[in-house]
Amino acid sequence: MSQTITIDPVTRLEGHGKITIQLNGQGEVEDAHFHVTQVRGFEKFSEGRPFYEMPALMARICGICPVSHLIASAKACEAIMSVRIPHTAAQLRRMLNLAQMVQSHSLSFFYLSSPDLLLGMESDPKTRHIFGVVGARPELGRAGIGLRRFGQHIIELLGNKRIHPGWVIPGGVTEPLAQAKRDEILAMMPEAYSNIKLALDWYKQIAETFRPEIEVFANFPSLYMGLINEDESVEFTDGALRLIDAQGSIVEDGINATRFSEVIGEAVEPYSYTKFAYYKPLGYPEGSYRVGPLARLNIVKTMGTPLADVELAAFKQLANGPVQSSFYYHHARLVDMLYGIEKIEQILSDPLILDKHVRATAGVNRLEGAGQAEAPRGTLHHHYKVDENGLITWANLVIATGQNNNAMNKGVLQAARHYVKNGKFTEGILNRVEAVVRTFDPCLSCSTHAYGQMPLALTLLSPDGEVVDRLTRS
Amino acid sequence: MTTVAVDVKTLVIDGQNVSARAGQTILEVARENSIDIPTLCHLDGLSDVGACRLCVVEIKGNNKLLPACVATVEEGMEVTTTTERLTKHRRTILELLFAERNHICSVCVSNGHCELQSLAQSQGLTHVRLPYRNPQLAVDASHERFTIDHNRCILCTRCVRVCAEIEGAHVWDVMGRGIDSMIISDLHEEWGKSSCTRCGKCVQVCPTGALFDKSKIGSDHPKYPDFLPYLNLMREAQ
Secondary structure, three states: OOEEEEEEOOOOOEOOEEEEEEEOOOOOEEEEEEEEOOOOOHHHHOOOOEHHHHHHHHHOOOOOOHHHHHHHHHHHHHHHHOOOOOHHHHHHHHHHHHHHHHHHHHHHHHHHHHHHHHHOOOOOOOOOOHHHHHHHOHHHHHHHHHHHHHHHHHHHHHHOOOOOOOOEEOOEEOOOOOHHHHHHHHHHHHHHHHHHHHHHHHHHHHHHHHHHHHHHOOEOOOEEEEEEOOOOEEOOOOOEEEEEOOOOOEEEEEEOHHHHHHHEEEEOOOOOOOOEEEEHHHOOOOOOEEOOHHHHHHHOOEOOOHHHHHHHHHHHOOOOOOOOEHHHHHHHHHHHHHHHHHHHHHHHOOOOOOOOOOEOOOOOOOOEEEEEEEEOOEEEEEEEEEOOOOEEEEEEEEOHHHHOHHHHHHHHHHHHHHHOEOOEOOHHHHHHHHHHHHHHOOEOOOOOOOOOOOOEEEEEEOOOOOEEEEEEEO | OOOOOOOEEEEEEOOEEEEEEOOOEHHHHHHHOOOOOOOOOOOOOOOOOOOOOOOEEEEOOEEEEEEOOOOEOOOOOEEEOOOHHHHHHHHHHHHHHHHHOOOOHHHOOOOOOOHHHHHHHHOOOOOOOOOOOOOOOOEEOOOOOEEEEHHHOOOOOHHHHHHHHHHOOOOEEEEOOHHHOEEEEOOOEOHHHOOOOOOOHHHHHOOOOOEEEOOOOHHHOOOOOOHHHHHHHHHHHO
């Protein structure tokens, strides 16, 4: 008798998702899917709105990474305005984006994934959360909370608000950086460095104990894409996209926002509201690729900051060519954070950082524009069309989770096949299947409304839909 | 030496004995005596139309609620500006305004300095009991400098009045009746093609984010409607 195992909702994710695992008559895994079960409609209801409202409107997609949407959207608007923003504004935005990356990565690593890594995949779900981590290793919990505060506080200092700051606007930012604020950020640096060092040291100690998970957590060759600078260093806000293959050879380089839609297509599957992005010349699903921390580290030659470069060199030793296992997203995430902290410090030492010219103004000078940036979880692309008056007539957003969608689905299937045998599974096994998705840190276009741990219900259905068994975690 | 006889009225507002000149409105007298009455369509420097009804007050011996912005003082009047009944009415008016069109504060250009939003807060409006109408209204961005978003318009007609009374252009007016009422420029032409003088007074007096400067958002766009009394004063002085 075939069965379907449903994990709904998947816990410790940003947003609401569901996993289904189909078993055949022999109890072997036939197929598995990761479903995103909501539709948000942002692209549709932004139609008719003035284009310069888009950054604020689009930031509302997510309370975790509103800054990425602000920046990608503002850049798309600047393409419509045909302006180049002042140097200081570009630097300030870069810092804001990095601060958000640090806080979002700490959320993903410490709050959502470290319970699995510290307490174990099979540990009691009642304590498998951030408070369990704080109880077991207080200094680790403190480091995570400290890094999140670091990022959030910089966002608040720059944009006056931790969530949905209105500071980033088409043309730049609304106000320059005050010296007192710069000094306050600089004062936070030593603690941030010590926290990330603690996290990296701890992760490296425990990583090898997860060898079985490393082998089956979405561990397969694929293409990788991310923003990169001309000097082949990592980039989150400007630069252009590079796409490499599983061997590390460059497939496409210098993909700017205008060219993005020529190269990247989006497929639709009936089981998910999230689209599946793919590299057009290879078609779907062969052209599927991964984005995010793992992809970023795979495509770059250097981080561009001294401490992160040492860590990048160590990371590159994990594989001959691109690192393939998605388990290493955790590792890459920590390197990203170290880079972010170093880069913020570098940006603050820019002699022009307190300059008052932070905004370019213009009207509608082009009827179409696109912008891209690296969100913490991967490349984010916004593409708008406007009428003569600047009202949006069409919008398309390609988000990181859509670009990782195929890899997440393949990863869920890979892990389910490995762990679910003879139709038997435990809570710990299903937690591993969820943990595969967690490595990608997908943002299911949710906001911060999910508070605490959501209940997890597993249902075993017979082919005629009858409930065979039910397991509930509350 | 000539003396001007002033017709003085004495009355009571919220238990406070106050004196006023004949012809003054209850609102004027109340504000002169630091008694707060919430208003929305009223703006110092413009004529009053008593449209929003937020300033309604109770008068002893009168069953009707009177709008303080247009009701004039009378000798011996006993006015109460805050009662449970009045608060209930004011909240209901605000709920009706919020339900009528699309007021999404979080992404509105006036978030944080919107008179409708501030009133909702000061009147303790925690939720809207009425179903939202969610009308599909257009945004007119044809003007070179300004935009009108009818979704956020509460039909207070401040723009109509400031344009006609102060600027003297009378570009804005109201079209239709009841729920179908709309602010229009000239004879319902695009604002960018209208006879607008581009003075921007309507933008400054708009209590919500319905009228705003192009390319401005949120904290970027405070409004300064207090120029009107000065403008009137200077013109009268000439």
